[in-house]
Amino acid sequence: MTDEEAGALYQTLADALIGAGFSWVRDQVADYVSAGRLEAVEVSTRAKSQPFIEAVQTSWQEPAEKRNRFIRAVPFTPSERLDIMLEAISHVTIEFPAMLSEAARRISTDSSLARIELVQESGRRIEVSNELAISRTEQLERLSDRIAEMRAELT
C-alpha cells in the first residue's frame, strides 16, 4: 500500500467514525498520532571548552567528541497512522459489543435482575443488553478477520 493510499484510507475511516457518531474515537486517534512516535537517538556532540580548562591548557586541543542520548519525536508514517486507526476501530466495533455482552452476563448471573440500565441524573436511560452483541457475533468475527488482514498488509 502506498503512502497516498494509506493516507486516503485513514481519512475515509476517520470520516466513517464521525458519520457514525464516534468522533471521540477519531479524536483519540488524532491526538495520539499528532504526538508522533518517540525514539532514542545517539548523536555526537563536541564538548564545549571551559574557561578553566583553557587556562591550564598549554597548547590548543580539539574538544573531545561525545556520544549523547536524546529523545526525538518522529511523525508516524501513513501506514503506521492507518494501523493505529484500525486498532482503535477494532476496539470500538469488536470489543465494545463484547464488553456489553460480558457486563450484562456477569452482573445478572444468579440474580433476579430483569435488566440493566445506565441512568443519568437527568433521567436519560440506556439499556444494557447482551442480545445485540450475540446477534452480531458472526458479523464481528468476519470484521475482525478483515481488520487483521489489513493490518498484516501494513507491516
Added chain:
Amino acid sequence: MSQDPRADLVIAIQAALGSTPASLNQSSPGSDLYELYVLGLVLTAARDLGGSVAFEDVHRNVPATFVARTSPGYIYSDEQPYCHAIIRFNTGSELEAHLGIRVEGASGVLHECDVAVLLRAEAITCRQLRVQPRQSRVILAVECKFYTVPIPLGLGRSFVGLAKDLPGRGDRYFDPPIDVKGAI
C-alpha cells in the same frame, strides 16, 4: 462483495459502526459501559471466592432493574434509584460494590471511585447520615479509562496521586501499562 478488499473493509466497518445503538456511540456511555464491565469482573471474582451476590437500590429495595450511575455521585444520592451489589461471605463479612461514588481520601478531599468495594456497615452508615465513605473502609477502588489508543501519560500521573490519597492495604495495579514511548 467488490474486488477491492479496502473498499470491502470500509463497508464492513461502516456497517458495524452503524449498527451500534445510537445511545452507545457517545464517549460517556463508552466509559460508563466499561465501568459496568469492571463491576461485572469484581462480582465474578466475589462469586469465585465463594461469596453470594445480591442487589439493592439506595432505598434498600430489591430491584428488578439494575440502575447504574453514569456520573460520579454520593452514595446516598436518591436522584435516581441507583443500585449496588451486596457481597456476602460465609465468614459473615458483608461488602457492597458500587459504581461512581465519591470517597473521602486520606487528605480529606473527595475522589470519584469508578468501582468501589467497601464494608457494608460503612455504606449503610453513610446512607443514613448522608456522609461520604472513608478511604480506610474501602477494600477496592478502581479507576476505569476506556481508550482506543494507548492512554496518555497524564492519566498515569493522576493515578499516582490517587493511589497516594487512597492508600488501601494492598497492591496497586495499572493495567494496561502506559505507552511511555508515545506518551512522554
